[in-house]
Amino acid sequence: xxxxxxxxxxxxxxxxxxxxxxxxxxxxxxxxxxxxxxxxxxxxxxxxxxxxxxxxxxxxxxxxxxxxxxxxxxxxxxxxxxxxxxxxxxxxxxxxxxxxxxxxxxxxxxxxxxxxxxxxxxxxxxxxxxxxxxxxxxxxxxxxxxxxxxxxxxxxxxxxxxxx
Numbered sequence: 433x434x435x436x437x438x439x440x441x442x443x444x445x446x447x448x449x450x451x452x453x454x455x456x457x458x459x460x461x462x463x464x465x466x467x468x469x470x471x472x473x474x475x476x477x478x479x480x481x482x483x484x485x486x487x488x489x490x491x492x493x494x495x496x497x498x499x500x501x502x503x504x505x506x507x508x509x510x511x512x513x514x515x516x517x518x519x520x521x522x523x524x525x526x527x528x529x530x531x532x533x534x535x536x537x538x539x540x541x542x543x544x545x546x547x548x549x550x551x552x553x554x555x556x557x558x559x560x561x562x563x564x565x566x567x568x569x570x571x572x573x574x575x576x577x578x579x580x581x582x583x584x585x586x587x588x589x590x591x592x593x594x595x596x
Contacts, residue, residue, distance in 0.1 A: 433515045435460040438481060445475055459516055466521040469506070470531040473519065476508060477536060483517060485509040486533065489543035491551035492520075495577050501525045504553060506533075532558040550575035 435455055442462065443450050449468040454461050464472050476483040487507040494501055500522035509516050521530060532555035533540040544555045545564040552573040555561055566574065 433481070433510065433513045438476075438483075438515070438517060441479070441481060442472060442475070445479075446472055459518055461518040461520065463520045463522065466504075466523050466530055469504075469519060469521040470533065470536075473506060473508065473533060474536055476517070481510065481515075482512060483508045483510045483515065485511050486537040486539055486543070487516075489533070489540055489547055491547045491553050491575065493551060493576050499524055502528050502551065502553060504530050504547065528552055529554040529556055531556050532561075534558055549573070552576065 435458075438460055439450075439453055439462065446464075446468055449465050449472060451463040451465060453463070475481075485508065487509050488505075489507075490505050492503040492505060494503070501524055503520055503522040506519040507516065508519065523530065528551075530553065532544055534544065534555075534557070541559070542564065544558055545561060547553050548555060548558075548561050549563045549566050550573055562568070563570070572578070
């Protein structure tokens with residue numbers, strides 16, 4: 433199974449769903465419309481491609497791109513042929529909601545909860561979407577790039593020592 437074969441199968445089955453594709457480090461990476469991501473993953477799992485192992489679900493935050501500020505990344509794997517694929521779906525900050533995969537993969541439960549916990553992305557249809565690692569009353573999502581990495585009021589360090 434090759435990257436070209438899988439990409440052709442996705443674009444044939446879901447015309448108009450693929451926004452872009454690339455192959456960083458040889459791994460097929462496909463950006464899919466957020467409303468079609470669950471259908472595409474369901475197809476990859478149940479078709480003859482048998483990409484049936486969900487390796488990871490995680491979030492990403494690009495504050496410099498308002499229309500694609502928040503993203504969800506899925507890593508899938510065919511264990512028989514050792515084929516891996518990365519799928520991405522992006523959304524604006526005002527609409528941070530995407531379909532849950534818990535009915536397709538039981539392992540998605542904890543991964544989606546972790547993504548919700550750290551990024552605030554809501555997964556529609558998730559059976560128990562609540563914080564998993566942070567405190568319930570934390571009030572913010574720590575992986576969003578909303579705060580400076582360093583305290584600008586510190587006087588005990590010399591920035592020239594760090595190449596700045």
